[in-house]
Amino acid sequence: MKKNWKRDDLIVRSLADSYLPIALILGFYVILHGNISPGGGFQGGVLAASGVLLLYLGYGFRGIATALNMERMHRLEAIGAIAYVLFAMLGIFAGYNFCRNILWNSGEIGDLWSAGTISLMNYAVGFKVLTGVGFLLLLIINLLSTEPGHEHDGTIPTTELEEGGDAE
């Protein structure tokens, strides 16, 4: 890579700006409609987590560092997993088996809200995958940013020339 290569962000950034909401909406759509359409928590979560990648493409590591907190994301993932188990345990508390749907008469078949506890578990899975895959992407981006040629503090110099970096 040439050292004086300057990244022209304008196109990438504006495309990332416009795709980020679409990715998130698509992801949440798939999570929400997990009980009545193909897909579900896992697929929707992965789609929504691609927002992290778009954010990185558009704004570089600094953008991610200001917008997202890795440690918090890691914990949110754990909360998602625990929430799944708790929703599954509702069945035991209600006197049935683990994973039992205890809100079964909720809405007509085909409605968005018609699957009771299963929907809640699905949302928990979606949340867990969104944060989990997002955390993985952040880890990978962190690894990228510690490669030689980047600034010492682990940030990727996307706008090196503008900031008067050490470009030759």
Next chain:
Amino acid sequence: MSYNVYNVYMHFPVLAIMTLFVGAFCVTLAGKHEKVRNVIAGCAVLISFTLLALLVKPVMIDGNIITYWMGNWEPVEGYAIGIAIEVDALSLFFGLLITIAVACSCFYSYQYMKQDDARGSYFTLYLMLSGGVLGIVLSGDLFNIYVMLEVMTFAAVGLTAFRTWNPNAREAAFKYLVVGSIGSTCALLGTALVYAQCHTLNLAQISAILPGNLNPTTILAFALLFAGFGCKSFMFPFHPIAADAHGAAPSSVSVLISGVFTKTGVYGIIRVCYFLFRSMGLTSVQTMLVFIGCLSMFVCVTMALNQHDFKRLLAFHSISQIGYILTSLGLCTALGIAGGLYHAINHTLFKGLLFLTAGSVLYATGTTYLEKLGGLARKMPQTTALFLIGAFSISGIPPFNGFYSKWIIYQATFEKAAGGSIGYALVTVVCVVTSVLTLASFIKVGHSVFFGQANPELGNVKDPPLGMRVPMWILATLCVLTGLFPDLMLRYIIGPATAAVLNSVGYIDAAMGAGYAEAHLADPSLLAAPQLISIGAWQPASWLVLFVIVLLAVFLCSLLSRGNSARGLESDAKHAVFFGGERAEYSHISGGDLFWGFKHNLRGYLGFMSRVHTGVTNDYVLWGVTATAVIIAYCFVTM
């Protein structure tokens, strides 16, 4: 035998698994607070153990089989559409030994892991591994077993590479990942083929449909599942990765990989051979399992003789003991199964103990290299005592547990030989020779680590702190107890588990409704449960009396001769004549030299074994793939 189980108990298996997983995520939430992390992990493993221990009465003693359908999705018109958790005595047996080892190792690692940095993710991975293992043995669904297999494998790989500063650890984890994925792939492909044939994933229903319906697809599925679970138990051609992984992983993790992880492979082989395909009645499958077991036993024990690292040596012994278990299970007699299961629990106990003592040596001295250690007995008396208990157990010295299970295995192989298949006499010989070589290599370890002359560089080592000693003493006590009360063990633990292995009708009926097995089983052979007859067991009490008498006699003799011999000889005075009265120099007889004559005579074989264990991942993958291909070809030719 009734299959109705009290309602409360039904939730225990799923709660035992989920406690571990929830614990894993709660550890993540605890973040940087080390105390909180430890408390959560300790609570999770204890709760899990308690839940399973409470099941002993209904399952082991009353003979119930717990079937638990997730979300109450019970079978409809003879088809199991839901996911089941099915706990019979066999599952509970493995579950119990897993949770005991996990709990002891967990408490040990509080102190042990203090030397490491970045401990935040340790207990997350640890509890994930435990939960995955427990999920495998309690699940009643083939695909869930595969998923748990993957959870377990990846957690184990992560823990193997936990000391990332150690390049060996990274390399071992990579090998483990690559070779382990052969096993996972085989298991997944086998599962897919079984699903295509049976249109169900429920173990009980497959066990009803599949036996007796051997066609090329099911034979391929059997071979793949066998190879897949065999890879997870590190049987013969897959064994080198185990040695690398154990050597590099923290000792508390080695306990899990050796005592617990390999047991899931054994459990999977039991389920596949005795339940799903019921192919254990075929002589060819028995021969295959016994052959592989004997190879694992012998090859690994000779590799262990060659080792210079404490933990690598233990790792090879671990696979050698797995060979015993596989051989014994391959006999397909009640006595053989009992011996194999007894050896399985004993292996978990004494191997766990030995790995923890190796960890203590590493903790105190910073090395496990046999040549650098020596004379630790005076400085670490408790660790030495614990090591001796473990070494005596694994070598099969009478009052300890290894003796009794090996005794049953010898009996079972000999019984098989006496029953007409004379080749099994050779198996007995291999078992005895392996046991002797095991003792030899533990004499070597004991000599070069705990006895012999002290290495002057190891100045101020001392016993590990109390938090590390207590779990070791618990395991040591269990080693002695399971050896001293074999009758109780056989009646309450091993007996029900053995009966469960042979009672696949009960397993099917418990899940699918009474009478399902009669209606669907095409091949009613093996239905009658053979009696568990032992042609003679040892009496620990009379042996103890003899031992005490001999001990008193030795003591008396030494007391009588104390006055008139060896008077005035200083500790090193007998060497003085060679050194002209100077103080003897430090000369450590290294672990590799103790059996130099033996090793010299066998140099052709041992050298060959050392050369083929190249340590190159490609070679090991080649071995694994070749082994899988050979197993598939063998199954097609003979089944």
